[in-house]
Amino acid sequence: MKAAVLVFPGSNCDRDMAKAFEAAGFDVSMIWHKDHALPEGVDIVGVPGGFSYGDYLRCGAIAANSPICRELKQHAEAGGYVLGVCNGFQVLTETGLLPGALLRNAGLKYICRTVPLVVGTEDSVFTQDYEKGQEILIPIAHHDGNYFADDATLDRLEADDRVAFRYGRNPNGSARDIAGILSENRRVLGMMPHPERAAEDAHGNTDGKPVFDALATALERVLA
Amino acid sequence: MKARVHVMLKTGVLDPQGEAVRHALGALGFDGVEGVRQGKVIDLELAAGTTEAQVAEMCEKLLANTVIESYQIEMQ
Numbered sequence: 001m002k003a004a005v006l007v008f009p010g011s012n013c014d015r016d017m018a019k020a021f022e023a024a025g026f027d028v029s030m031i032w033h034k035d036h037a038l039p040e041g042v043d044i045v046g047v048p049g050g051f052s053y054g055d056y057l058r059c060g061a062i063a064a065n066s067p068i069c070r071e072l073k074q075h076a077e078a079g080g081y082v083l084g085v086c087n088g089f090q091v092l093t094e095t096g097l098l099p100g101a102l103l104r105n106a107g108l109k110y111i112c113r114t115v116p117l118v119v120g121t122e123d124s125v126f127t128q129d130y131e132k133g134q135e136i137l138i139p140i141a142h143h144d145g146n147y148f149a150d151d152a153t154l155d156r157l158e159a160d161d162r163v164a165f166r167y168g169r170n171p172n173g174s175a176r177d178i179a180g181i182l183s184e185n186r187r188v189l190g191m192m193p194h195p196e197r198a199a200e201d202a203h204g205n206t207d208g209k210p211v212f213d214a215l216a217t218a219l220e221r222v223l224a
Numbered sequence: 225m226k227a228r229v230h231v232m233l234k235t236g237v238l239d240p241q242g243e244a245v246r247h248a249l250g251a252l253g254f255d256g257v258e259g260v261r262q263g264k265v266i267d268l269e270l271a272a273g274t275t276e277a278q279v280a281e282m283c284e285k286l287l288a289n290t291v292i293e294s295y296q297i298e299m300q
Contacts, residue, residue: 058289065286094289101291103233108240148237148292173238 001026001219005046006072006088008033008063013049013196017085020196021046024212025220033066043219044081045072047088049141049194059102059144060090069095081125081215082188086142089180089190098181098190099157100149102142106173110143114205116168117179117193121161124182125218126189129210135168136207138193145192147174147181157181164189225270226300227279231288232263 003026007014018028021044029039033052038045053062063069069091076082076097084092092098105111114137119130130136149157154176157163165180172192180191195208233239242260249257266287268279279297288295 057286061286061289093291099291101289103237103292104240106238106240108244146240173240 001044001216001223002039002042003028003044003046004031004038004042005029005048006031006033006068007048008050008052008066010052010054011048011050011087013086013194014046016194016196017046017048017083020199020209020212023199023209024216026216031068033063033068036067036071038068038071038075042075042080043223044083044215045075047072047082047084047091049086049088052087052091055144058090058094060087060092060094063087063091064094073097076183076188079185079187081219082183083126083211083215084188084190085194085196086140086145086192089192090144092188092190097188098183099153100147100175100181102144102192103146103148103173104144105142105146105171110141111145111171112139112141113171114139114198115171115193117165118168120163120166120180121182123161124164124186124189125215126182126211127164127214128218129214137198137205138165138195138208139197139205140171140193141197142172142192145172145174147178147192149175154178160184162186165191165193225272225274227268227270227274227276228298228300229266229268229279229283229287230263230296230298231266231283231293232261232295233292234294237292 003021166177198205198208246260
């Protein structure tokens, strides 16, 4: 199983994400933003957290238009799997792979702490090792995590069971407490909280590990 | 030639920064500020012959995120 993690100038969670993929059994390549191709046969592309391009213009806006993101879009449109965390989620909304946008936190502050999340659906390769309604603890670290979409989009996300995670106590003003959403084909997950920061015993919390393990199990089955 | 692009959060999208500015103005004793919306101004220096339609395309593709923002173009 092959994973690729994109690296933009200003990415700072790329190695954490690579470690989490490796621990779940993936061969991981790091792909620089100026590259024009993903490695052949890549199953999942990780878009990591950080401050790509210094958050200039809008968080994720410049990254979304970088050469490698054209490849990312093709990968996703061809049915490939994608996980975007934090800035990665912002990049995915800016590319249009996921609906909505991430606004400045309602309280205007950068928030860095571990928060309770409620699993919204078991129906995805990322969340199938959790139970719907299960509460988990995952760290957040963002200034612009306030999920926004119009009511029709929010209604559709809910009707299609595409809300992967909700905040237990809304820290940033996100519409309908949304912390993470799935694409229509359920193969692209974007989330503001950092599962890769809660994936090893040394982190003091492994509530995020099932995201990577579930993905590995699912892909093993698909590839077998 | 030049163009100036104004990018604002759409009506209905909460602007917490604008709200913070409104509170700060109130704290300074400026009464009667009923609302503040904060946006961006982007000045473009353009090759002669660039059309407003081309600038609009720049806005749609990069300068504004039309999910949350609206834009206005002034060709100068």
